[in-house]
Amino acid sequence: MKMKGFAFLICCFFIAAFTGCYYDKANLVYPKAPACDTTNVRLSVELNNIMKANCFSCHGGTADQGAGIQLEDYATIQDFANTGILMSALIQDGSISPMPKGAAKLSDCDINKFDAWIKRGAPQN
Numbered sequence: 001m002k003m004k005g006f007a008f009l010i011c012c013f014f015i016a017a018f019t020g021c022y023y024d025k026a027n028l029v030y031p032k033a034p035a036c037d038t039t040n041v042r043l044s045v046e047l048n049n050i051m052k053a054n055c056f057s058c059h060g061g062t063a064d065q066g067a068g069i070q071l072e073d074y075a076t077i078q079d080f081a082n083t084g085i086l087m088s089a090l091i092q093d094g095s096i097s098p099m100p101k102g103a104a105k106l107s108d109c110d111i112n113k114f115d116a117w118i119k120r121g122a123p124q125n
């Protein structure tokens with residue numbers, strides 16, 4: 001009988017030792033914002049969504065506030081991508097008119113997505 005009680009206590013100790021601290025791990029209870037995923041960035045999906053929210057009001061469809069620059073046209077954005085103009089505008093390095101014009105700079109994650117796509121050759125994907 002005594003041994004059984006002891007074994008029970010040992011069991012309790014191990015259960016507590018291996019499970020007790022789980023909820024104290026802040027990164028498990030409050031996971032950080034997901035890391036910026038720049039693998040497989042597609043012009044037609046991820047970048048299109050960013051530009052829909054930040055660029056096409058001037059540079060898309062029939063918008064006429066973008067100095068005639070139509071970023072929905074692949075050849076146009078490809079050219080700005082490959083000449084470095086697009087990145088200079090987005091990181092706002094001072095050499096090119098900063099974009100999005102009249103609004104806050106894009107988030108680092110959004111800029112990194114453009115960067116990753118350009119480094120992969122700015123494909124029409």
Ligand code: HEC
Binds near residue numbers: 051057085
């Ligand atoms: C409010 C309107 C507006 C928005 C929004 C806007 N642009 Fe522009 N963009 C312009 C205008 C106007 C120009 C012509 C240059 C100038 O006047 O600054 C321009 C120029 C550019 C150029 C060419 C720069 C050069 O000097 O050759 C690029 C590339 C560009 N925009 C990309 C973007 C991107 C990418 C976004 C979204 C992140 C964006 N723009 C958002 C109005 C806009």
